[in-house]
Amino acid sequence: MPVKRFLSADARPYFAANELEDFDALWSLSLTPVDAPNLERGGHSEVCRMTLEAPGLPPRDFFLKRQTNHLGRSLSRPWGEPTFAREARNIAAFHRLGIPALESAYFEERRRDGRWQAILVTPALSGYTDMIEHHAHWETLEPATRDAIVDTCADLLATLHGRRWRHGSLYAKHVFLRPAADAPTGFEARFIDLEKSRPLLNANREKRRDLEVFARRLPQWRSATWRRFLGRYLRRPAESAEVERWLGALTLPNR
Incomplete structure (x- = not known):
């Protein structure tokens, strides 16, 4: 099933403390990409790193991944979907099946002015x-x-x-x-x-x-x-x- 929006319980206090609980807030963050943006598939996809603080909790690093019209096809969405939607779905499947993998902190997608936009946030793998x-x-x-x-x-x-x-x-x-x-x-x-x-x-x-x-x-x-x-x-x-x-x-x- 398509995943439209997700915010993990572990990440929620960090996002709330920094007023990043909605799509627009994350989308408008000005951050430097860790690598050159991916321009394949006729779209744009980039990854940035951010450190968030929250009261009573240690600082935590996250990877913020944002994309526009970076689409792929799947059985559930044969006409196309953001590739981050597939990754968010696969992360959930891996954890359900007991396959060790990264975690998902936040995912949301939307269609704005005829363009698909998607955000996937994953916690950095501390110590790895x-x-x-x-x-x-x-x-x-x-x-x-x-x-x-x-x-x-x-x-x-x-x-x-x-x-x-x-x-x-x-x-x-x-x-x-x-x-x-x-x-x-x-x-x-x-x-x-x-x-x-x-x-x-x-x-x-x-x-x-x-x-x-x-x-x-x-x-x-x-x-x-x-x-x-x-x-x-x-x-x-x-x-x-x-x-x-x-x-x-x-x-x-x-x-």
């Missing part, structure tokens, strides 16, 4: 670092830390595909990790950027696609690393025939 940053220091990490990161990523992707969903844009920068509070060398992970996520249709092909896209920016992962990853992902011994078959089927760097 994307997989690209971990990979940049890969050779300096302790072996136990590297193994824990590989296992955590494998578990995350296994959960996603086990729930019969695909990410659709699973670059390593869209996997965020932070040290686990209950394990000295362990990690926990979440997905971000769910605009292209959807249920699996052609399961084997789409799983392989997610894995190959994830691998593209991980050139320091050698054959032994991928064998460990796939063993964990498939819940099979690393030297098993099934792991060998997947290694042969996947296009991986430095395999």
Whole structure:
């Protein structure tokens, strides 16, 4: 079902304290985008970071995402919808299915003067670092830390595909990790950027696609690393025939 408006209970006091509970207030904020605006699809989409304060609460960082006429099609809205509407819906689906992902603080869309406008606000992932940053220091990490990161990523992707969903844009920068509070060398992970996520249709092909896209920016992962990853992902011994078959089927760097 389409999500027209949403404001999370956790975010409400921050938005209320800063008079940002309505679309116009968020839309009119003057902030510097963190990246160049996305001008694909004939529209405009940008992401800004903001820090909000509220009485009795610690300051909290949010990403404010605003777009105009940046549309895609879905089964529920075949004539088009803001891509942030799809992402807000997918965030809710991931949490409902127990797939670790970013959270949604606010979503609303409207049609104004013949143009679709949408706002999606997500809390910053405090303490998390994307997989690209971990990979940049890969050779300096302790072996136990590297193994824990590989296992955590494998578990995350296994959960996603086990729930019969695909990410659709699973670059390593869209996997965020932070040290686990209950394990000295362990990690926990979440997905971000769910605009292209959807249920699996052609399961084997789409799983392989997610894995190959994830691998593209991980050139320091050698054959032994991928064998460990796939063993964990498939819940099979690393030297098993099934792991060998997947290694042969996947296009991986430095395999």
